[in-house]
Amino acid sequence: MTAKPEILVVGGGIIGASIAWHLADRGARVTVIDGGEPGGIATRNSWAWINVSWGNPEPYFRLRAQAMEEWRRLEREIPAVRVAWTGSLNWELPGDRLEAFAAQHAAWGYDVRCVGRDEAARIEPSLADPPELAVHAPREGAVDPLDVTRVLLSAACERGAMLAAGRFAQSIEVRGGRVVGVDTENGRLIADTVVVAAGAGAAELAATAGFVLPVSAPPAVLAATRPMPRLLNGLVMTPELQLRQAADGRLVAAASAEAAVDLLAAMKALFRPNRTTMDLDFQIVASRPIPRDRLPLVGRAVGIDGLYFAVTHSGITLAPALGSMAAEEILAGRRHPLLDPFGLARLQPC
Numbered sequence: 001m002t003a004k005p006e007i008l009v010v011g012g013g014i015i016g017a018s019i020a021w022h023l024a025d026r027g028a029r030v031t032v033i034d035g036g037e038p039g040g041i042a043t044r045n046s047w048a049w050i051n052v053s054w055g056n057p058e059p060y061f062r063l064r065a066q067a068m069e070e071w072r073r074l075e076r077e078i079p080a081v082r083v084a085w086t087g088s089l090n091w092e093l094p095g096d097r098l099e100a101f102a103a104q105h106a107a108w109g110y111d112v113r114c115v116g117r118d119e120a121a122r123i124e125p126s127l128a129d130p131p132e133l134a135v136h137a138p139r140e141g142a143v144d145p146l147d148v149t150r151v152l153l154s155a156a157c158e159r160g161a162m163l164a165a166g167r168f169a170q171s172i173e174v175r176g177g178r179v180v181g182v183d184t185e186n187g188r189l190i191a192d193t194v195v196v197a198a199g200a201g202a203a204e205l206a207a208t209a210g211f212v213l214p215v216s217a218p219p220a221v222l223a224a225t226r227p228m229p230r231l232l233n234g235l236v237m238t239p240e241l242q243l244r245q246a247a248d249g250r251l252v253a254a255a256s257a258e259a260a261v262d263l264l265a266a267m268k269a270l271f272r273p274n275r276t277t278m279d280l281d282f283q284i285v286a287s288r289p290i291p292r293d294r295l296p297l298v299g300r301a302v303g304i305d306g307l308y309f310a311v312t313h314s315g316i317t318l319a320p321a322l323g324s325m326a327a328e329e330i331l332a333g334r335r336h337p338l339l340d341p342f343g344l345a346r347l348q349p350c
């Protein structure tokens with residue numbers, strides 16, 4: 001009898017955790033290592049909206065829509081996975097672009113439509129000045145990103161996966177065109193397959209095996225208030241910020257760092273005056289891995305057997321789909337058709 005191949009996942013953020021869960025659930029031998037604390041870097045600081053987003057080509061829309069369904073599948077598989085399916089109200093874009101976004105996505109079969117001021121006020125009654133026009137997407141949601149990543153990792157461990165914190169992979173070791181493992185400060189880890197799910201750290205690690213991964217890590221700002229009485233029913237996207245209210249009552253806001261928005265002032269301005277004071281709990285600047293063309297980079301490394309990469313923006317949305325599709329490709333050699341446009345070849349230098 002031949003031993004099961006050993007699969008090493010580098011990175012314990014939501015992408016590595018989801019891949020590890022889907023591999024372990026199918027009976028694979030998996031070890032996850034992380035240079036820091038499992039729970040990721042971008043992941044723990046994420047705003048964590050599960051959505052299709054706007055302005056994307058149709059194949060990427062299809063992948064994201066599938067990922068939203070796969071969150072529902074994951075909730076059934078692992079009861080501790082909980083998504084707040086609150087829907088979203090979006091008036092971030094100018095009116096003509098909101099209308100074009102809603103029309104195009106509705107034509108693609110997505111549950112989305114434009115609403116006027118009265119309906120926006122019914123959806124979010126605490127808004128001081130409801131928008132004249134917004135896009136309402138009732139099937140979108142959010143997760144607690146750190147909590148759900150820990151849940152995935154512990155579910156993987158219950159299926160036999162191993163998890164090692166504080167093990168930074170310094171290089172990918174290749175012999176005769178095949179991966180043999182990774183080198184860490186504390187010695188070599190042998191593996192038949194290495195999955196690089198290292199977020200913004202993926203490019204540096206890929207370079208040790210001769211791969212150029214064009215991934216940058218631009219900053220974004222994340223802020224949260226102390227717990228507040230219920231002010232929001234769902235997620236809102238305004239021209240200044242993105243805002244949701246977590247289960248514990250904290251308002252969680254995100255904005256791009258370049259916009260230099262005073263997030264607390266913007267949050268206060270959004271709501272009718274009320275007697276509860278709004279205080280910041282924290283505000284941080286966090287970076288997120290973004291491939292050069294802003295699309296996922298997921299698949300086998302051409303020319304080196306046993307090496308697989310999974311690096312993406314919108315990793316919270318995509319995690320369940322990328323996890324199950326990567327597991328299928330690694331274990332059965334079948335690439336999901338929805339993943340076809342998102343391989344590595346498109347971004348390699350000629």
Ligand SMILES: Cc1cc2nc3c(=O)[nH]c(=O)nc-3n(C[C@H](O)[C@H](O)[C@H](O)COP(=O)(O)OP(=O)(O)OC[C@H]3O[C@@H](n4cnc5c(N)ncnc54)[C@H](O)[C@@H]3O)c2cc1C
Pocket residue numbers: 010011012013014015016033034035036037038039040041042043044045046047048049050167168169170197198199200201202205220221222254286287288289310311312313314315316317318
């Ligand atoms: C402010 C903000 C808002 C966001 N909003 C959303 C949103 O609304 N919706 C959405 O879908 N996405 C959003 N994102 C993006 C999303 O959070 C990321 O795409 C996702 O978390 C990436 O997960 P990851 O596992 O690839 O990376 P990470 O969470 O960064 O995890 C990578 C892990 O790899 C480890 N690592 C790196 N190098 C090595 C090495 N050499 N050896 C060992 N370990 C290593 C790191 O320690 C880390 O734990 C947001 C991100 C930010 C920062």
